Amino acid sequence: MTDRPTTAFADVTEAEIRAAFEAEDYVAEDDIVTTVLLALRLGKPLLVEGEPGAGKTELAKVLAARFGSELVRLQCYEGLTAEHALYEWNYAKQLLAVQSGGAGPGGGGNAATDADLGPGPDADPRDPSVFTEEYLLERPLLRALRSDADRPPVLLVDEIDRADDEFEALLLEVLSDFQVSVPELGTVRAARPPVVVVTSNRTRALSDALKRRCLYLHVAPPSFEKETTILERKVPELDGLVASELAAMAARLREEPLRKPPGAAETIDWARAVAALRDGGGGGDAGGVGADIADSAAEDGADEELSPETVRNTLGCLLKEVEDVERVDDRLLEELLAAAERARSEA
């Protein structure tokens, strides 16, 4: 392993990280702050795992926004290859350059002659005239490594568990040495290592090699108190009592064996939907089901308790699987409302 480049955040303080989270309305517990501090000061990639909607991606966005860095995002998917993640040559442009005689093997000669003859037997296929910066298409990994901005970028490798094992292997060199090997150009090494955040939904086990290179952070589903705070910050138009009701119901739902338990992101969507319905008061919809929902919600008033109809009608914002929605029968709905009532009385 080569010497690691010096991290640009070696002198960042815990207070600065807390301030960054506060400024971006990201409610972070102490363990998140400590782990992010370590990742920045040690210059180690951060592997963030947790349920969907727990705020893993948001974490990288917050860091980029607060530290004035570019966010370079690589969304992983099955079949992701080096060409899509690292770099690619602009083949069409290379072909045109060779055919026009302006570049390529034997470049500079007569266009017609070159096109007719093509590259000779002694031509170097890696002739720098067509394997130069001009023909290079940077993909996210290479862009993050070659960034010459004042602040190193934040490289977000999102949902690494969706990619294949082979892609994981490709990523190892980046994670350990912040460099990649491009056959035509040689080794490209980051002068200032990016802040790397790798997220995973734990849909498959990651390799030990990848884990070894990262600090590990598990983002748990938010507690009732944390979720209430999140809703108050992210949906300020919603009354605080109603926010606590929604948080209590989300927490109660997470106790059920759901296919897809709601994350903080879903709860925020739910809160925004409820807030929009209350704000609209039903007047914004010409009629139909939407108007009915809005009407029923409007009856709740800005800070009044949520009605069963409102909860039932907006559950789609929170639950994304038909089996999960079906699980909310009358009995469970009563329990949800009871939890909401307790939260309101204790608030």
Add this chain to the structure above:
Amino acid sequence: MTRPDGGPRADANGRLEDAVADHLRVELVRFVRALRRAGASVPANAATTAGRSLAVVGLGDRDRVRSALRAGLLADRADFETFDRLFAEFWRRLAAGPGDGDSPLDDVDGALAPFADPADEAEESDDATDGDDGGETDGDSARSLAESFAAAVTDESPDGGDEDEEAAARYSPTGAAEAVDGGFPLDSADLDDTFAALTRALADVRGRRFGPGDDDPDVRRALRTSAATGGAVLSIPQRERRRTAVRALFVVDVSRSVLDAVDRGFLVDFLRRARAAWDDSRVFFFDEDVREVTDAVDAHTAAAALDALDAAEARWGGGTRIGDSLARLRETAPEAVDRHTVVFVVSDGLEMGDVAGLERELSWLRRRADRVLWLNPLATAAEYEPTARGMAAALPFVDGLFAFAGERDVREMARQLCRQGAGGRVGYEFDPRRTAAATEGTAATDANGRPTARSTRETRGTRTNDP
């Protein structure tokens, strides 16, 4: 934590700093080793990372130290509980300071006794003895399945005993145990589609057919597409073999409590299909020890395989040592599991041995295998909960716990795996049959229409107590 000048400090403060640094290093090494001994997955370079982390956050705040060590040492949420348990001892020893007792360096390479509960040590000692005993039975693997298990039965029941009483004490309290053998025809055609669906859901090994990918150039496709550009090949598509094959390892509990709850004909049919259709499947039976029975399942007729299963059945009260059996499997056939292997553990989770050992072995299995699925015949009951201590201990290490007593259970398993993927939220708790039964309050029958534990207990009397 090395000193900048690299030389010895002459003053008293320097010696104190050295002692503290040594103490911290030693305790950190102890902690890491204790974590590994407890089955946690700790990367090889983790101690170094953790040390650097401590240098950043300092030692002033317990929670901050815990967060820093957790970030540096662990790589799996499943290990958090073990970490928290051991961290308390780490912190206590750290706070005690370097002057507490003997030189901290004395027993670094020892057995880490301070981290281990004395009772655990005793158990491990016993386990080691058991392991030795198990070693004496190495020769058994060369004997026939029927011989080896028959011998075990004979040796372990000299007095005959009251088998009914013993059985009552061995059954798990959390599920049904209704005898169902003989109810499922061997080589059932009903299982064809279900098994094919399960294969599709689990396929992770590359088969023979090609699809888009990046392994090899697809020359034929390149030529075909070049027709549109007048014969000029602008790009060469790639191809790779599609993932259509499954590699599996079956570890089947042959205790009576399991074999009475699962249809034996179905079990044998399932195993034989896996042998025939999947890429490379191996089958092991276990009770207090483990035996490979792949040939017995594979080589003869279905009836012969069923005979082998009958012969392998452990006697009442023979006990099930899942952890020890998995340890033997790891020692004798580690090559049976690799990163493409789907491990099926067929058991009711009634562990008669050391639960810590079971956790350790399952942790190894989980790290090594592609995925671990636990098939539990008792989970067919609507009121089933994995509270048996072995099952509860195993749960964090398995990707899915499924009911397993008949074709309908396999169909449900295949449905869930197809829809959610093996890494998704799958298992008995998501079985709609269970939800429906709970909602309707019809706990009288299980998901396969058989009497549940409640009704079974009512008819058979007391059937309790996981030991």
